[in-house]
Amino acid sequence: MxxxxxxxxxxxxxxxxxxxxxxxxxxxxxxxxxxxxxxxxxxxxxxxxxxxxxxxxxxxxxxxxxxxxxxxxxxxxxxxxxxxxFPSAESLRVARDRLFEKTLFQNLSIPTPAFADIQSQAGLEAAVANIGLPAVLKTRTLGYDGKGQKVLRSGADVEGTFAELGSVPCLLEGFVPFTGEVSLVAVRGRDGETRFYPLVHNTHENGILRLSVASDAHPLQALAEEYAGRVLEHLGYVGVLAFEFFEVDGGLKANEIAPRVHNSGHWTIEGAECSQFENHLRAVAGLPLGSTAKVGESAMVNFIGEVPPVAQVAAVADCHLHHYGKAFKAGRKVGHATLRCSDSDTLKKRIVQVQALV
Amino acid sequence: MxxxxxxxxxxxxxxxxxxxxxxxxxxxxxxxxxxxxxxxxxxxxxxxxxxxxxxxxxxxxxxxxxxxxxxxxxxxxxxxxxxxxFPSAESLRVARDRLFEKTLFQNLSIPTPAFADIQSQAGLEAAVANIGLPAVLKTRTLGYDGKGQKVLRSGADVEGTFAELGSVPCLLEGFVPFTGEVSLVAVRGRDGETRFYPLVHNTHENGILRLSVASDAHPLQALAEEYAGRVLEHLGYVGVLAFEFFEVDGGLKANEIAPRVHNSGHWTIEGAECSQFENHLRAVAGLPLGSTAKVGESAMVNFIGEVPPVAQVAAVADCHLHHYGKAFKAGRKVGHATLRCSDSDTLKKRIVQVQALV
Incomplete structure (x- = not known):
């Protein structure tokens, strides 16, 4: 094939x-x-x-x-x-545009931050008056890794900001006092079978994912699967879909979806029975889905800008290098390491060891 | 690189x-x-x-x-x-020729079946008189998967056999009443560090490997490592070297070495922390070697002639397909499945499930 x-x-x-x-x-x-x-x-x-x-x-x-x-x-x-x-044109249409995805969450009774469609500076000012500050203004399309967005903390931040983001359609999102960011990587086959990986706790710096740690029996796993399942069914989705959530007051608010394999699922290459990449391909090819169960305790450390010397990464026990073969450039995702350990204490030590190489 | x-x-x-x-x-x-x-x-x-x-x-x-x-x-x-x-010209010279490798075993006090260099039909007959029957005549070079060899059980089998194998230099090997065939995949780095995977129990049919099962604390592990270590050191070997042994009377007799990654090590892709393929590359590239420890209980089933329908292989739990993308042809190795399970009872069941697809 x-x-x-x-x-x-x-x-x-x-x-x-x-x-x-x-x-x-x-x-x-x-x-x-x-x-x-x-x-x-x-x-x-x-x-x-x-x-x-x-x-x-x-x-x-x-x-x-x-x-x-x-x-x-x-x-x-x-x-x-x-x-x-696969995924379908309709799935991409929704996931590509922050207004469409937030509206879908709302229609499916999935909690999400307050939001407003912004078409002008005047519209932005009216929405800020309604939603309040702090808030985040994001371009509706084409944003990634913290690009195409600005945090608004005071009235001064609001001035001229619509033009600053290119005078393109934007979404204003109310700031959510979250205690953590988690993501759920889901997969749905052509026959409608769905599977979910364990929730992953993510740490970002300057809008770029740095660290993902796969959780063990996370108390919000079932809730996240319930929310993601609604979206998968509604869209008749086929393939891997990643859900990003904020953890708020012991519950979840949906941040965004990505209609593809996702950086927060890279740990699955060694850390899960069947990786998100293989499961995406199984799904789109109409094959039976593979197990999303963890193999040991697992995490992923992103390499941004450059990959440490290969010999240094290879010297870390339980560590698996994934070098993307891209030219090194500040802010660019150029590789990652998967850690797969027998227990979470060892995993914590290994994360520190790899982060020390960055 | x-x-x-x-x-x-x-x-x-x-x-x-x-x-x-x-x-x-x-x-x-x-x-x-x-x-x-x-x-x-x-x-x-x-x-x-x-x-x-x-x-x-x-x-x-x-x-x-x-x-x-x-x-x-x-x-x-x-x-x-x-x-x-890597490996060196000398390593290849020895491993390529059955006479050289058996002589090396002998020089390093590694038990091996009785053998004789055969250059003619008369030489074959003299060697049979000395070593006895049954015995196996093998071409010294270029044999694989049971090709280039003939089992000699009676005097009639000996007649004209040197010509039958092409009148090329051969080795006569005394038949060994073995109770099992095991292999040890070893790796040695450019700095001389050596690591060994767990011994693997192999099952052949018509000279072609069908099934490899990684062992758990095999009683002959230390002995096999001792023998393999002698060869690695003697050759100053760099890379993966596979050792095939016969299990005889609770000990080991060396059959042959392969100066490369080996079919009996394919289970390591999912079944070991670091696969034989990655470790071979780490070794030749001068990188630190990776862990050879098992991840769960693991086995490999070869697909000979054809790969079963992908959907059927994918439907088996704990099963990882490796399709080589080669044209199907009787007797040709065209793929394998790695099984990685939490316990050996489950592994046995999965082996039966995969073998039923063949």
């Missing part, structure tokens, strides 16, 4: 590493000459709206999937004429 | 799957147009003695390694002029 992937970054690369042993081959559509997934499959170097290359991709592969959600809607619609596309 | 691999079959493919996350890239020299490792790196399609392509490979990569031992000695010598080659 040949899989077409829109995007050829590290997520595509890890999909190919997981799918090759299933007998799959891969083609990546990515305009970047140095797309790091290209080492593991065919590289169609073209823009995401290049219909000639999209058609070529559709003709070559059995199905198409995505490694990022900011794919133009026209691209998805065009491909869907010729080849099965 | 870029690694050159002589041979582009499934062993090269699994080396690339293990090495890509370490930030390595790969080039494979293999004359086959459909070399299955080619999906994961550059493919130099040329004969193994094609000096122009060998020189190109040497210029492109940081070091060269091998996925099979039957590489012409001249190829190794030629490459060694330009680029580090």
């Amino acid at each position: 040949k899989i077409g992937v829109i995007g050829g970054g590290q997520l595509g690369r890890m999909l190919a590493l997981a799918g090759t042993p299933l007998g799959m081959s891969f083609a990546f559509l990515d305009p970047a000459p140095d797309a790091c997934a290209a080492a593991l499959g065919e590289h169609l170097r073209a823009d995401y709206n290049d219909q000639a290359h999209l058609r070529q991709l559709a003709d070559e592969v059995d199905l198409v999937t995505f490694e990022f959600e900011s794919v133009p809607a026209e691209t998805v619609a065009f491909l869907s004429q010729f080849v099965p596309v | 870029k690694i050159g691999v002589i041979g582009g079959g499934q062993l090269g493919r699994m080396l690339a799957l293990a090495g890509t996350p370490l930030g390595m890239s790969f080039a494979f020299l293999d004359p086959a147009p459909d070399a299955c490792a080619a999906a994961l790196g550059e493919h130099l399609r040329a004969d193994y003695n094609d000096q122009a392509h060998l020189r190109q490979l040497a210029d492109e990569v940081d070091l060269v390694t091998f996925e099979f031992e039957s590489v012409p000695a001249e190829t190794v010598a030629f490459l060694s002029q330009f680029v580090p080659v």
Whole structure:
């Protein structure tokens, strides 16, 4: 089976590493000459709206999937004429736009921070008066890793901010006094079977994920699965979907969803029976899903900007390096380490050891 | 770091799957147009003695390694002029030839079946008179998966047998009444550090490995490590070396060594902390070696001739498919499944489940 992937970054690369042993081959559509997934499959170097290359991709592969959600809607619609596309155009449409996703949460009775659609500076000021400060203004589309957003703490922060974010449609979100950030990686097969990985506790710095620790029998696991299950069913979703939640007052408020494999699920490569990458491929290919159970105690440390010397990472016990083969650049995700330990005390020590290399 | 691999079959493919996350890239020299490792790196399609392509490979990569031992000695010598080659020419010379390897065992006081170098039919008849029947006649080089050998049970089996095997140098080996076949996968780094995986119990059919089960605290583990350690030290070996032993009277007799990653070590991909593939690459690249400890109870079932439908393999719990992406053909190794279970009773059940698919 040949899989077409829109995007050829590290997520595509890890999909190919997981799918090759299933007998799959891969083609990546990515305009970047140095797309790091290209080492593991065919590289169609073209823009995401290049219909000639999209058609070529559709003709070559059995199905198409995505490694990022900011794919133009026209691209998805065009491909869907010729080849099965998972997740669906509708799933991408919702997940791509913060207004649509928050509205969906609301419609499905999933708690979420207060929000307002912002189309102008005047609209922003009115919404701030209503929701209050602090609040966060985010572009509705194309934001990631803390980009395309600004925290508003005082009236002065509000001035000129709509223009500052590019005068594009935005969402204002009320600040949530959360005690933790957790994510749930879910997968739904073509036959509707769903599975959920253990909740992961995430630590961000400057909007970029630094550390994910897989939890053990988290008290909010069942609630998170209930919420995620509603979205999966509503969308008739196929593939891996990641849910980010804020932990607030012993409950959960939905922050956002990502219609793809997710950085907070990278620990699953060694830390779970079947990784998020393999399960995404199993789902889109119509195969039975694999077990989402943990293998030992597991965490992931992101390498941002650069990967420490390989010999140093390899010297840490219980540590598995994932180097993305990308050029090093400040703020860029260039690799991660998975830690898989027999107990959580050892895991804590290993996290400190790896973080000391960064 | 870029690694050159002589041979582009499934062993090269699994080396690339293990090495890509370490930030390595790969080039494979293999004359086959459909070399299955080619999906994961550059493919130099040329004969193994094609000096122009060998020189190109040497210029492109940081070091060269091998996925099979039957590489012409001249190829190794030629490459060694330009680029580090691991394992060494001397290691390959010994491991490639059954007479040299058995002689080495003898010199290092490692028990081995009685053997004799055979250069003619008359020599064969004299050796049979000395060693007795049953015995096995094997070509000294180029044999694998039961090819290039014949079991001799009676005088009639001896007649014309030297010519039957091609009138090439052979080794006659006395038959060993073994109670089991075990193998030890060992790895030695450039700094001389050695590590050993748990002994594996192997089951062959028609000379082809069918099933490998990793053992738990095998009583012969220390003895096997002692024997293998002698060979590693003597050769100043770098990389993974697999040792096949016969279990005889509660002891071990050395059958053969393979100077490479080995089919009986495929279970380590999921069944050990660090796989034989990653450890081979760590060794040749001068990185610290990874843990050879087991993760749960593990076994490997080979798929010979064809891989069962992927959906059926994926439906077995605790099962990890490794499809080599090769054309199906009777007698050909085209994939395997690793089983990794929490206990040995479950493992036994899973083995039966997977074998039922074959």
